[in-house]
Amino acid sequence: MITQLFTKPKTLNFERTYEAPVETVWRAWTQPDMLRSWWGPKKTSIPECEIDLTLGGRIHVVMEATEEMGKYQGTRWPMTGTFTEIEENSRLSYDARSWTEGEEAGTTIHHTNTLTLSEANGTTTIKLEVSITQIGAKAKMAAFGMKWGYKQQFDKLKELLERRT
Amino acid sequence: MQATTFAALGEPSRLQIVELLRTGPLSVGEISDALSIRQPQVSKHLRVLSGSGIVAVEPVARHRIYHLExxxxxxxxxxxxxxxxxxxxxxxxxxxxxxxxxxxxxxxxxxxxx
CATH class of the missing domain: 1.20.5 (Single alpha-helices involved in coiled-coils or other helix-helix interfaces)
Known part of the structure; x- marks a missing residue:
C-alpha cells in the first residue's frame, strides 16, 4: 500500500565498536560534561547540555556554530527529548525533536532513538537506531521513501506528453 | 527546508493527493474521483501544493495534468x-x-x- 510508505518512519541504523569498557561509554552518553565533549561536530560548541537521567526526564543539548563556521556563526541547533527507557550500561531510549533555532516550522525533525550497548573483552559495541517519525509541524511522512517513485512517474508523464503529439 | 513545504504536506487531503500522484500524473477530475474529494477542493489543494513547488501542471490535450516535482x-x-x-x-x-x-x-x- 502506498499509504504505508508514507506512514512508515525512516530508520537509520548505526553500529560502532569502541576500545572502552561499557561503563565509560554509558557515562559518555549520560553525563553532560562528557557528552558535550564529543556530541558536536567540528566547528561547533555545546553551550547547553542538560540530562535528567530518569524515565520521563529531559535531555536537552544545543549545538552552536563557532566563529570557524563563518556566516553560520551563532546558529543554534537544539535537541530536546524525553527518556523512555533506561537500563544502565545496556539500553537507552529517548524521543526527541531537533531543529534550527528561529526556523522551527521549517526545520523540525522528530526522532526516536534507541541505543544498546554490550561489552566483550573490554571493547564496547553500540547499536543506535534513529527513526525519523515526523518532519515539520505535522507532516508524518515517509516522503523519504519517494525517491524510487520518480522515474516511474516521469516515464508516465513522458508517455502522456508523447501521446499528445 | 521551507516551512511552506511542511505546511503544505501537513494537511491530510494534500498528503493523500501527493500519495496518489506518486502513481503517476493525473488530472483534477481523476484525483477527485480517486479520493472522493470535490473538484473545487482538489483544485484548492493543488494550488497550495504547486505554490510550494510540490506539484506542477502540464497541459495534455484539453486536460491539465498534475505531476510531482x-x-x-x-x-x-x-x-x-x-x-x-x-x-x-x-x-x-x-x-x-x-x-x-x-x-x-x-x-x-x-x-x-x-
Missing part, C-alpha cells in the same frame, strides 16, 4: 542524509573522545580501563 523530495532526502552524516561524524568523534580519556582519571575520579 522531484526537487522538493530531493531536498527532503538530502536533509535526511545530512542528519545521517551528522550521526556518523558524532559516533566517530565519540571514538576519538574515548581514546583521549583512556587511562586518564574520569569524571567521578575512577580510572577508566585501557
Amino acid at each position: 522531484p526537487e522538493v523530495f530531493e531536498q527532503i532526502n538530502d536533509w535526511v542524509d545530512s542528519f545521517e552524516r551528522l550521526w556518523e561524524v558524532r559516533l566517530d568523534s565519540l571514538d576519538t573522545y574515548l581514546n583521549s580519556i583512556r587511562a586518564k582519571p574520569t569524571e567521578d575520579g575512577s580510572e577508566a580501563d585501557g
